[in-house]
Amino acid sequence: MEINPDSIVFWKWVYFKINATLFYSWIVMLILILVACLATWNLTAGYRISRWQNILETIVSYMRTQIRETTQEKPDPFLPFLGTLFLFISVSNFLSFVPVYHPPTGSVSTTAALAICVFFAVPVYGIRQLGFTRYFQHYIKSTVFLLPFNIIGRFSRTLALAIRLFGNIMSGTMIGAVLVSIVPLFVPIVMHALGLLIGQIQAYIFAVLAAVYIGSAIRAVQ
Amino acid sequence: MEIDLFTLVAQIINFIILVVVLKYLLYNRITKVMDERQERIASQLKEAEQKKKEAEQNAELHQKKLKELDSKREEMLAKIREEAESQRKELIQKASDEVKDIRDKWYESIQREKQTFMNNLRMKAGKEVFAIARRSLTDLANADLGRQIADVFLERIQKLDECEKQILKESVRKSEYEVDISSAFEIPQEIRQKMVQEIRDQIASNVHVQFKISSDLICGIELVANGRKIAWSLNNYLHSLEESLSSAIEEKIKRKQDEIQEE
Numbered sequence: 001m002e003i004n005p006d007s008i009v010f011w012k013w014v015y016f017k018i019n020a021t022l023f024y025s026w027i028v029m030l031i032l033i034l035v036a037c038l039a040t041w042n043l044t045a046g047y048r049i050s051r052w053q054n055i056l057e058t059i060v061s062y063m064r065t066q067i068r069e070t071t072q073e074k075p076d077p078f079l080p081f082l083g084t085l086f087l088f089i090s091v092s093n094f095l096s097f098v099p100v101y102h103p104p105t106g107s108v109s110t111t112a113a114l115a116i117c118v119f120f121a122v123p124v125y126g127i128r129q130l131g132f133t134r135y136f137q138h139y140i141k142s143t144v145f146l147l148p149f150n151i152i153g154r155f156s157r158t159l160a161l162a163i164r165l166f167g168n169i170m171s172g173t174m175i176g177a178v179l180v181s182i183v184p185l186f187v188p189i190v191m192h193a194l195g196l197l198i199g200q201i202q203a204y205i206f207a208v209l210a211a212v213y214i215g216s217a218i219r220a221v222q
Numbered sequence: 223m224e225i226d227l228f229t230l231v232a233q234i235i236n237f238i239i240l241v242v243v244l245k246y247l248l249y250n251r252i253t254k255v256m257d258e259r260q261e262r263i264a265s266q267l268k269e270a271e272q273k274k275k276e277a278e279q280n281a282e283l284h285q286k287k288l289k290e291l292d293s294k295r296e297e298m299l300a301k302i303r304e305e306a307e308s309q310r311k312e313l314i315q316k317a318s319d320e321v322k323d324i325r326d327k328w329y330e331s332i333q334r335e336k337q338t339f340m341n342n343l344r345m346k347a348g349k350e351v352f353a354i355a356r357r358s359l360t361d362l363a364n365a366d367l368g369r370q371i372a373d374v375f376l377e378r379i380q381k382l383d384e385c386e387k388q389i390l391k392e393s394v395r396k397s398e399y400e401v402d403i404s405s406a407f408e409i410p411q412e413i414r415q416k417m418v419q420e421i422r423d424q425i426a427s428n429v430h431v432q433f434k435i436s437s438d439l440i441c442g443i444e445l446v447a448n449g450r451k452i453a454w455s456l457n458n459y460l461h462s463l464e465e466s467l468s469s470a471i472e473e474k475i476k477r478k479q480d481e482i483q484e485e
Contacts, residue, residue, distance in 0.1 A: 006224075006226045019229060021226075021229050021233070022229060022233070025233060025236050029240050029243075032240065033240075033243055033244070033247060036243075036244055036247040036248035037247060039248070039252075040247060040248060040251045040252065043252070043255045044255070045259045045262060046259075047259075053255075056248065057252060060248075060253065061256065064253075076253060079249050079253065080242075080245035080249045081241055083244070083249060087244070088237065107226075109225050109229035109230045109233060110229070110233045112225055113229075113231075113234045113236075113237060114233070114237060116234060117237055
C-alpha cells in the first residue's frame, strides 16, 4: 500500500522525475487556470453576469473579507498569495474523491514547499509594508535576548504548518485505505465525506494562519 | 515521511507560477471588475441621489409655483367677481334709468295727449256753445227782434260822427251810389223806407239801396258800400267772446305745459 505520492514515479531522467505529487499538482493547477480563464473570458462590470463569474466573484469577495478581517489591512496585496494557497489546497483536497487521484497535499514535500513559501512571504510582505529596519525590529522587541526565540518561533510555526496539513490529509487517505481493507462497503464512503470536509477545513486553516502570520508581521511595530 | 528535495523545489516553483498566473488571470481581473462595478454603483447611487435632490427641488419649485398660481387665480377670480358685480349694478342702474326715462316720456306724452284732448274738448265745447248760441239767436230772430235790431241799426246811422260820415260818403260815391243792406231776417217795408230815408238824409240823396237776406249774419244787419261797412250783429259779440275765451283756454294750456315740464 503506497500512501506517499512522491514514491509513485511516472518518469525519471537522471535527477529529474515526474511523480504523482507533481503530476496531480499540475492537474490541479491546470484546472484552476482553466476555470480562471473560463470565468474571466467574458468579464463584465454590468449587472448581468455569468454563473462562473458569479461563483468566482463570490469566492474572491469572501477571501477579501477574510483577509481584511484577519490582517486589518487592505486585502488586495495579499489576495494573490493567500487566495492561491487556499484554492490550491482546497482543490487538491477536494479532488480526493476521484479514485486514482492522490492529493498532492498528502505529500510532505508539497506541504513543506507551501510552508516554505509562507515562511518567506512573511518577511517579504513585512519588509515591503514596513521597511527593512522596522520589520526586523520586531525580532528584538522587548529585548535582544528574545531574538533566538523569535527565530525559533518562525521556524517552528512553519514546520507546524507543513506537518499539520500533511498529517491531516495523509491520515485521511490512510484511514480510507485501512477502512477499505477492513470494511469495504459504506463505511469508507462516510470516511471519504469526512475527509473532504477535513480537507476544506485544512485549506481554510492553512490560508488563515498564513494571513495571521503576515498580518502580525506587518503590524509588528505599530 | 520523507521529503523529496526535487519535488519540494518543483512544488515551490509550481506554486509561484500558479500565484503569478492566477494573479493576472483571476485576481486582478476579478477585483478590477468588482471595483468597477462598485464604483459604477456608487456613482449611480450618487447620481440618483443628486437626481432625487434635483427632483425634490423641482417638486418644491413646482409646488411653490402652483401655490402662486392658485393665489393669483383666487385674486383674479375675486377681481372678476367684483367687476362683474359692479358691471351688473351699473347695467341695472342703466336699465332702471332707461325704464324711468321711457316711463317719464310715456307719462309726458300721455299727459300731452290728455292735455291736447282736453284742449280740443274745450275748443269744441266752446265752438258748440257758440253754435248753440248762434242757432238759438237765429231761431229767435223773428220780425219783432228784426224791428228792434233795425231800430238799433238806424240809431247807429243817425249817430255817425262827422269823420265816419265823410268816409262813408266817399265810399258811397265810389260805389256810384249803390248801397247794399244785408240782414238775417226780412226787414219790414216801413223800416226799409225809414232806413233809406235816413241814409239819403245822412249820406247822399241819390243813393240806391238794395236789400238782401244773409243767413251768415246772426241777428245782424249791415250796410256795405264799396267795401266799407257799417254793421251791427250778434256775431260780432260772439266773435269777440270766442276770442277772449280761446285766449283764456290757451293761456291755461300753456300754464299746464309749463307745469309738466317743471315736473
